[in-house]
Amino acid sequence: MVRWEPGAQERLAAAALELYASRGFEQTTAADVAQAVGLTERTFFRYFADKREVLFAGQEHFQQVFLDGVAAAPDDAAPLEVVAFALRAAAAFFPDERRGHSRLRHSIISANPGLQERELFKMATLSDAIAGALRGRGVSEPQAVLAAGTGVTVFTVSYHRWLAPDEGRPLADVQAATFQDLRALAHA
Amino acid sequence: MVRWEPGAQERLAAAALELYASRGFEQTTAADVAQAVGLTERTFFRYFADKREVLFAGQEHFQQVFLDGVAAAPDDAAPLEVVAFALRAAAAFFPDERRGHSRLRHSIISANPGLQERELFKMATLSDAIAGALRGRGVSEPQAVLAAGTGVTVFTVSYHRWLAPDEGRPLADVQAATFQDLRALAHA
DNA sequence: GTCTATAGTGCGATAGAC
DNA sequence: GTCTATCGCACTATAGAC
Secondary structure, three states: OOOOOOOHHHHHHHHHHHHHHHHOOOOOOHHHHHHHOOOOHHHHHHHOOOOOHHHHOOHHHHHHHHHHHHHHOOOOOOHHHHHHHHHHHHHHHOOHHHHHHHHHHHHHHHOOHHHHHHHHHHHHHHHHHHHHHHHHOOOOOOHHHHHHHHHHHHHHHHHHHHHOOOOOOOHHHHHHHHHHHHHHHHHO | OOOOOOOHHHHHHHHHHHHHHHHOOOOOOHHHHHHHOOOOHHHHHHHOOOOOHHHHOOHHHHHHHHHHHHHHOOOOOOHHHHHHHHHHHHHHHOOHHHHHHHHHHHHHHHOOHHHHHHHHHHHHHHHHHHHHHHHHOOOOOOHHHHHHHHHHHHHHHHHHHHHOOOOOOOHHHHHHHHHHHHHHHHHO
16 A cells, blocks of 8 residues: 555646536535545645645646747737737647536636636736736837737637537637637727 | 714725735734724624725726716717727726825735735626626627727726826826727737 | 634624614 | 614634744
8 A cells, every 4th residue: 555646736636626516616625625535634735825726737837838829929020919829829728628628627617706816817927927928029018018918818708718518619710710809899 | 982883884994904004914804904993803794705805895886987988988989989988987986186095005905916816806897897788789799808808908007007106197198098009009 | 744823604692773 | 663783602614833
């Protein structure tokens, strides 16, 4: 009998998703999640700063995908074109195989205001990071913040469309459509 | 001796602002705030669902100002023009006399992630409300959500510029400038 | 790994306003 | 008497300190 199985963080995250989905976020204690994978509450809080954070592990990676997309844009690209590059990179992070998992996670989050707050904070952090990257490319203020904010809005709208029950297109296609809608709006 | 003075909620909110600013949000307990105005912790939670909410009282009023602005726009205005009407109405909600108070409140919020989360949630709620109002005017999806999101981005950027120490222009002027920056971005 | 402060809830009691 | 603001007490879970 081994003292501990490897991958504690991943197992905790998986158990949390399952328990939050089945009995609800508030009805699940950190101790419940830990116990489900044979660990103690104390260990749960060693890996995750709080009970919500377990649904947001991998945020750094997620954010880095956008920043890589920014870096991949040609030097002479306009700010909104750079942002479009970032979104295209992000789409690769959400292949169709992941849609089911994303839908489950989203259903948990949308059922709890505290989780929605955390999600919004993560998106705002992402926006700040993109704005910083744009500034690093020579885009001045407030254009950097505006372009980043607009990009995150397009991503969020597209992501929610992508999760809709009747939606079948890949995220990249939905994003392209949303960008078109934004252009139509700007020229109206 | 009366059992209770009127205006408990307002007095609690004022005391909270002062204490959160002086000793910090986390270093202030709900009991501290209540005690400062001669009430108990239990009464604090009667008025405010949680310790953060005390900084966000009056949100309904704030939101309504935007919605009134939407309603004031001419029937044939394009979505982004309608949003511009909403922001102009919002600017009246933040006259220069209020800048000091807004700066203090903002300094408290930006020092605490939990408060930032709540603020972002309130802005997202505002965005949803504006999108709903646009839909009520016949704007279809996803244009309604995109226009609302863009408007809230412009407001947020402008509001932060307005709070900057070296900024002297009224909010309405800053918003007009930010809108110009956005247009330049869209046409680049 | 244990111990503790604090957030936040539920329910009941009390004290005034009307 | 009713209605409502306030308080008191007991309790759980989170989260951080030791």
